[in-house]
Amino acid sequence: MIYMSKKQILTIAIKQLTVVLYICGGLGITAGAHRLWAHRSYQAKWPMRLILTIFNTLAFENSVIEWSRDHRVHHKFSETDADPHNAKRGFFFSHIGWLLCRKHPEVKSKGKGIDMSDLEQDPILAFQDKHYLLLMPLTCFVIPTMIPMYFWNETFFNAFCVNIFRYVFTLNATWLVNSAAHMWGDKPYDKFINPSENVSVSIFALGEGWHNYHHTFPWDYKTSELGKYSTNLSAAFIDFFAKIGWAYDLRTVSMDMIKKRVQRTGDGTHEIWGWGDKDQRKEDYDEATILYRKDY
Secondary structure: OOOOOHHHHHHHHHHHHHHHHHHHHHHHHHHHHHHHHHOOOOEEOHHHHHHHHHHHHHHOOOOHHHHHHHHHHHHHOOOOOOOOOOHHHOHHHHHOHHHOOOOOHHHHHHHOOOOOHHHHOOHHHHHHHHOHHHHHHHHHHHHHHHHHHHHHOOOHHHHHHHHHHHHHHHHHHHHHHHOHHHOOOEOOOOOOOOOOEOHHHHHHOOOOOEHHHHHHOOOOOOOOOOOOHHHOHHHHHHHHHHHOOOEEOOOOOOHHHHHHHHHHHOOOOOOOOOOOOOOOOHHHHHHOOOOOOOOO
């Protein structure tokens, strides 16, 4: 039997808390501000919307309404002067530089034309937006710092620094979607745009790295073709709430539509479609098990 000291147990507990808060804050952006509200790729009942709003406040990346407005502008005018984090201005600008300077006049001009009435009419989002400067410090900094101090007698300095690390890590995971996923990776769905398929970004950003697909089909709640849970935790989160009835009207793209788009504008890096694809290996045919085979 392995025995651990009290200090070791507390260290593990704080690490676990940090990971949980990172995931919760990330989901507030990915499943919440991004997929639910910015793109309306699915609908959610008020308990789920409340949870996601709390998670979003924990992430501290501006209120849902403000975040979604910038993101709608980003998609509608992607990689132009009206794009808030135009990747054509370089990695640093698209990653963090756009937050360190004044917005381009085109961003402000085009942003005024984006309809945000659907979000402004949501009482939960309206409350968050109105009281953001009070809710954000409490949710993002005060409470996460107090938890290890109260339950595990951690020092303020340690608790505060660990939480700041969690916050900064979440920020950079989100920013990598704007920068790295617009620069490096394959383009199996549309070779004429910069957003790319980047598995590393998808892991850190809970499924947001399948960016060539997402910019080709921005209404798909999975933001990817397959929604594989191991690299798309946000899809798993949404699917779970769909099973219990809190998420509904999940919008996705048919395989036929994907196939036609890949053949028309893809860069040739898309894998096989399934049984019968011209690139399917011979051993797949020879070794596959076929159940309930029809007698011809």
